[in-house]
Amino acid sequence: MKIAFHLFVHFSLLVLVSCYGGNGYDPLENALKIQRSRRTIPKHASKDATVENSYIPVYVGPQDGLKDADKVSELPGQPAGTDFDQYSGYVTVDPSHGRALFYYFAESPINSSTNPIVLWLNGGPGCSSIGGGAMMELGPFRVNADSTTLSRNKYAWNNVANVLFLESPAGVGYSYSNTSSDYTTGDAQTAKDSYAFLVNWLERFPEYKTRDFYIAGESYAGHYIPQLTQLILQNNKITNQTVINLKGIALGNAYVDDETSNTGMYDYFWTHAIISDEIHEGIISNCNFSEGANITGECNYYQSEALTAKSSIYFYDIYAPLCSTFSNSTPSISGFDPCTGNYIHKYLNTPVVQQSLHAKPVQWENCNDFVGIHWKDMPFTVLPVIQDLMASGISVWIYSGDTDGRVPVTTTRYDINKLQTPVKTPWYPWMYQDEVGGYVVGYQNLTFVTIRGAGHFVPSYQPGRALAFFTSFLEGKLPPDQ
DSSP: OHHHHHHHHHHHTGGGEEOTTSTTOOHHHHHHHHHHHHOOSOOOOOTTTTSOSSOOOOOOOOOTTHHHHHEESOOTTOOTTOOSOEEEEEEEEETTTTEEEEEEEEOOSSSTTTSOEEEEEOOTTTBOTIIIIIIIISSSEEEOTTSSOEEEOTTOGGGTSEEEEEEOSTTSTTOEESSGGGGSOOHHHHHHHHHHHHHHHHHHSGGGTTSOEEEEEETTHHHHHHHHHHHHHHHTTSTTSOOOOEEEEEEESOOOBHHHHHHHHHHHHHHTTSSOHHHHHHHHHHOOOSTTOOOOHHHHHHHHHHHHHHTTOOTTSTTSOOSSTTGGGSOOTTOOOTTHHHHHHHHHTSHHHHHHTTOOSOOOOSEEHHHHHTOOOOOSBOHHHHHHHHTTTSEEEEEEETTOSSSOHHHHHHHHHHHTOOEEEEEEEEEETTEEEEEEEEETTEEEEEETTOOSSHHHHOHHHHHHHHHHHHHTOOOOOO
């Protein structure tokens, strides 16, 4: 009965789901429009915004035998010679609601018993870490154009870490709840559920309990990661609770502050010849994007003009072609196939694939707009939380693909300016294969890295440079200057 209800809820939401890559589709903006219309009182995430005053015990279910059951014998179409173990399945985070989060875990081919573990989170809010992170970006495989076979990603991040991809919150990807109201969620509940997932997952995989642990992700994970990290550090202080050996976080093209998200995006459009001087001046003269400010009709007009001028540019990677029948004749500068999202969608909806992943038979979608549009709590800024994390002693990195127009490098620079942290290592170009891979600034308790020629989904467009940056992050060293 519960499974039948779950399937009904999933299929009832299909009219409100979509995926990155669709022309003009922007799940972050869809969610932000709703949030901005609701805000009447200034609100931001304080340093203890996601932490209860008193500890509430986390549900921990029996995990015996579930690791073996989750082992993936083989993904359909995977290339011969696959030399690492894979696991996927569900972890219950709330048995009373029947809420369970889905994961995919790729161990390292070499040194899996000593390499750190990295949790990867995609954003949205409401978008899949399996379809995005695992299949399109940093996972061990890429889906081929036939939507049935896979190719090995030689720049996969599991070369240097054991990587755990989590579909969060419930309603995203294969994750689900048997209680329909759970699909109306927000930042605080997502952090709590992700923490409950980790505690239970570590019981299922106890050999990783003491392993160095990192969290990385992009876009709206700029909210997910700081708030989850804050919760982990707070709960680590409870001596009778599982201690997660958290060492660092990496935020990629991250949405962390609503004011800088707006000012940085329109400044980027102007400096990259996407909007005219007149439109840019109209926005500067008429828009106040600060917390609690009123957005005037004139401001809305010029924002609309900017989006019209952007037109058919895929602004997650402004120099990439759109997915179309002409894509093969107009290759991406980075070599990334802009129709990859379509191949992934078909692959992850193939029954034999879902069976191999131990997923329930549902219509998988990369992004669930119902979740994003009905998001309950979205603080105007999480910069105070990031400041708290910078002072905690863990490693905090912010990275930015410099061809992303959605959360561009200008936005990230404005974010860092608001953090008001002094420079320790001045700006310099870092090198990869005798070329500039990007640029670095080492701040006090913060590292900022750009990845040259990468869009919003950094490992998709520049996989070699992304792996080089990520390796430096894990080693706690600035990327090399030669």
